[in-house]
Amino acid sequence: MNSGHQQDIVILGGGAAGWIAAALLAKKTGRHQTRITLVESEEIGIIGVGEATVPVLAQCNALLGIDESDFVRRTQGTFKLGIEFCDWGVAGNRHFHAFSDYGHQVEGVAPHHYWLRLRQSGDDHPIDDYSFAYAVAKNNKFAPTDPQNPRYHHAYHFDAALYARYLRDVATELGVQRIEGKMTHVDLDGETGDIAAIHLANGVTVAGDLFLDCTGFASELLGKALNTPFVDWSRWLLCDRAMAAPSKRPDEPTPFTRSTAHAGGWRWTIPLQHRSGNGMVYSSEFWSDDAARDALVSNLDGEPLAEPRLFRFTSGHRKQFWNRNCVGIGFASSFLEPLESTGLQLIVMGVLKLLRYFPERTIDPVLRDEYNQLSTREIERIRDFIIAHYYLSRRPEPLWAACRDIEIPDSLRHKLDVWNATGQIALGDSESYMEPSWLAILLGNGVIPARYNISADLYPLDQIRKGMDLRREEIIRSAQAVPSHQDFINRHCKAP
Template structure:
C-alpha cells in the first residue's frame, strides 16, 4: 500500500525566534532537505530575546557538524571562544575549588574504571586529584588549547571541547543559515491561536489578522508557552523544591586581557555567579534565590566582582525551575524555555533544545501524530530532564557551607529519590549505576562528587586483582606526560587567532 501524500506533514510553523527558534529551524530544514516540506518561523519584533552570553557543552560541536557549518566561520561570526570545562569555586567550602572537565579522565585499566584505581591510590596515601588526570583540565589550568587529530591520537585525545558565544549573534547567524535554505521568516506578533475540532492547532493569527496555517507547530515562545500552555493548556511540573534559585542578574563587561578556555562558576551567599569570556566582551551573571535575597542586593553583589568597565545595565531575569508535563502534545512540540527551565549551572539549555529537536526528527509523525510515538518521545525527554536535574542538585546538596540562610537550607532540603539512591550506592564502593540516557557520563559524576568531597567508604574489590604497585608508579608518569604535551601547545588566544584568520 502506498502512503497517501495527503497524510504527510507538508508545513511546519515555528513560533518564536532566538536561540531555540533558530536552532529548531536549522535542524528541521537540514533534516527535511529535498522533501518538499515548508518551514515558516514567526518571530515577534516586539519580544526581546534573553540574549545573555551562552556557554555550551561538547554536543554543540556535533550539532555544527550535522548542520555543515564551518567551525572557523562560526567562531568568527559569533565572537566565540573555546571551553574545556567549568571551574567551580567556593561550592563545597569558601576558598575551595574543583574542575568539571570535558572528556575522559585517565583511562580504563584492566577493564575497570580509572576512578576505582585512583580511589585505591588515594586511600593508600596518594595526593593527586582525580581531575589532574584530565587532558582538558591540564590545558585549562595553563590557558592552553588545541583540537586533536583523530588520525593521530596522543595523550590529549581524551579531551573534548565546547564554546562560549554571543547568543544574539548565534541567532543572527542561524537566521541567515535558515533563510538561505528556504525557511520563511515572518516578523509578526502572534495574537491568537486557532484549534480544529480535534483540539489540534490549525493556525496562528498574526497581529494583522492573517492566519498562518500549518500541519505541525513548534513552540519556541519562551516561558510564555504561547502554544503549549496558553492554547493547549499543558501545565508544568514544578521543581522549585529541589532547585530553589529563581532569579538571575546579567551584565556584560569589557573583554578580558587573557581569554580562559573555561567557564567559571563561583558560589555566593545566596546562589552563584558565572563568568563567560567571549572575544569581544565578558558575560557576567548572578543566579540567586529571591527567598533569601532581593534584587538590589543581588545587583550589588554582582557589580562588586565585575572586572573592567561594564558595557550594559543589569538585566533581571526570573524563572521557575521545572519541566512541561508533556513536551509534545497533539501537533505541538515545545522547545527551549517553553518546554521547561533548568538553571544554567552546567550549560545544558542549548543541548536540551538540540536534543529535543534531534529526537523529534528521528520520529517525525504524519498529520495524525500517532499517540504511541508522542508518548515515547515524552518518556525519553522526561528522563533527559530528570537526569540533568539530579546532576544540578548534586552540586548543592553536598555542600558543607553554612555561612548563610540559603546554604543552611540545604541541610534539610529534600532531594529527588533517584539522586538519593544514586548517592547511597556510590557512598559504599564508589559504583555509579547510571541511566544510559543520562547526559553526563560517569567521569562527570566522579569529578563533581570528588570535588564536593563525597568519597566512598571503600573501592570496588575487583580492583585488588590489578598490580597496585605498577599502577601506583604509572600515575605520576601519566601526569608528567600530560604536562609535557600541554607545554608544547599554543595558548587559547593564539589558537583563536590562528583559526579565525
C-alpha cells in the first residue's frame, strides 16, 4: 500500500451488499490506509425481504466481531440448519439439505457408500436418517454445536432491512462515512476509462480510487457506466420472476427454510421472530403473474401483512466482476435465483476475495484477472448445483419437463456422469458446495448410482447394518437432548 497516501474507496448503494462490504473493508484494511465512503439513497430503498442465509454469514459476523445473540435479537432473526425440500423431484417427496455431513468416514470410505450397499440389500432408510442436523431440525430444535467438534454448522433467517441497518451501525463505528444522495451521473477518466467520481442530485461530487457497485440489479457503475457485458444463463435457469409477501407466523419458527415445488416453480417459507417471509419463484413463460400471486396468497400459513411485491430477474453474471477500478458486489455483478440462499453468500465471498487481492491505488491487472477468474469459476459451480435441482425433477408439468430438456453445462454433465458410474462426487476447484450437499440433492431426488466404492464391501453386510443402526440410534438420542428452537431464542436472543 502506498505509504502516506490514503486510498479512497467509494461504495454506491446500501442494503446488505453495501454495508457488508463497508464493514468488512473497514475492519480489515485499517483507517490509516483506506477512507471508505458509502453513498445511499433513502428513496431508492432495498429489496428488504425475509432473508435466508448459509453458514458463510456466521463467518462474516465472526470476522466483524459481532455478538451472535445481539445480532439475532436486533434483526428479528431465527436459526437455520438447512433447507427442507418438499415435492421436488416428485410430488410427496421430502428431503433435506443440511449444513452438515452424514457422519465420519469409516476406513477412509464416506458413509453414503455403506448406505448404498445397504440399500442394494433392501434397506430403505433414507440418507437423511444419518444427518444429525436433520434430526435436530425436523423436531424444531436448535442449539449451536460444540465449536471444537462441530456436528453441524448453522446460519440465520433475518429481516434484510434490519440487517442492513445493523451493519450500518457496525460500519460507521469502524469509521465508514455515509452520504445520503441519489447518483445522477459518473465522470470517467479520459485517458484510462476508470471511474473518477460520481455526482449526486444534491450537487455533491464523490471522487475515489476504487468504486464498489452495490446498486443491485440496476448495476449503475459496473453495468451502465462501464458497459460491462452480461452473460445470460436463462437458457439453463428458466425461472425469471419472484413474488414476495410477509405473513403472520402461525406457530413456533422452524430452524430451517422450506422450499416447496409446485406446477409453476417453487415457493419459500422463511420463519422470522415477528413474521414469516414467503415467496413464489416461477418462469413467466409458463406462469402468469396472476397465477403466481394466487398461488402465493392461497398458500400462506398466516394472514398476509402486505401486498405481494414482484421482482423480475435474469440469471447470469457480468463478464467481469471487477472492471477497471470498479468491483460489483452482490446483484450488481451476478444473480442466480433465490434457490439455496446464494445472494448473501456471493456478497460475502466477493468481499473476502477482494480483501485477498486488494489493490494499491494503481490497480495491478494480475489481481483483477485472478479475482475475475475465481469469481467466474465459483459462480459457475454454484450455477451447476442449482441447475441440478431442476434438471433431476421427474414432475410432469410443462415447466419441469422443460427443465429436463435443457442441454446442461459440460461441467454439470461430468459431475452427474461420474456420480452415476461410481457414487463419487467429482469436485473441481473453487467449489462452494461440498460432497454432502450434492449427496443431499442427488439422493434426495432418488438418483441412485450404479455402484459404490469397492472398499464398502470389505466387511460382512451384518456388521455394516449393525454399525449403521447404531449411528442412527445415536443421532436420535443426541438430538433429543437439544432444546427447542423457540426455547433457545427465548433464553438467548429474543427480539423485544
